[in-house]
Amino acid sequence: MRIFSDGNTGVVFNYGDPLFYQNEMHSGPAPLPASFLYGQLDTYRNVWAQGRIRLLIAVLYPFGAAALFKIPASELRNQIIGCGEFFGTHIESLNDQIASSPAIQDKIWAAERFLLTHLQNPPKYNTLVTKTIDIIHSQNGLISVAELTTLTGATERQLQRKFEEQIGISPKRYAGITRMQYALRMLRKKSAHLSLAGVACESGFFDQAHLIREMKNLSGLTPGQYLSPQNVLAANLIRLVH
Structure with a gap:
């Protein structure tokens, strides 16, 4: 699959088979964690799937990543980062909940509750x-x-x-x-x-x-x-x- 910029950033929850992407630190495709953030992209990225593709993607407003992760958005540019880097082990229970919920609406609610909880007291938008x-x-x-x-x-x-x-x-x-x-x-x-x-x-x-x-x-x-x-x-x- 190919992902490229639409002006927004997003958080991806993968509850299907493993995903891989081209990482500068690896000579070949590197595995992606069960949930990850992608920042603003200057160029496209390729993501590989082996098996069934099941993704829940929370698309953020253009300024959403800076507010949610409380760091300058420029530091996230061209980055694909595991959510564990920001949320620690709390993200693991969310990943399990999304994977085990039988209905797609339940998966959406679980992701929304988690992200909104971490958006408490966000910095004021300029x-x-x-x-x-x-x-x-x-x-x-x-x-x-x-x-x-x-x-x-x-x-x-x-x-x-x-x-x-x-x-x-x-x-x-x-x-x-x-x-x-x-x-x-x-x-x-x-x-x-x-x-x-x-x-x-x-x-x-x-x-x-x-x-x-x-x-x-x-x-x-x-x-x-x-x-x-x-x-x-x-x-x-x-x-x-x-």
């Missing part, structure tokens, strides 16, 4: 960051940093520093990811009136070639590969076909 994110989403990522500074009254340096601290990436990078996800949503809808060139134009890319190039930079895939039958498991997680 209003500059949340306002900027709202603006970026309202424009589907089609906005420059210069325009953001005008609309928020902040300097480019202030935006950069706060985004790195609470989101983990720059506002320019976040806007670019938002724009690509907007294009992918249109692709998934398979709008009859829009060709690939039309999607590129609608989502603010110079032309079809530019869209394809940016998508390959983000996900390593072409639009055709992304839309292969039954490949898309989530907006930023797909099953690779060999």
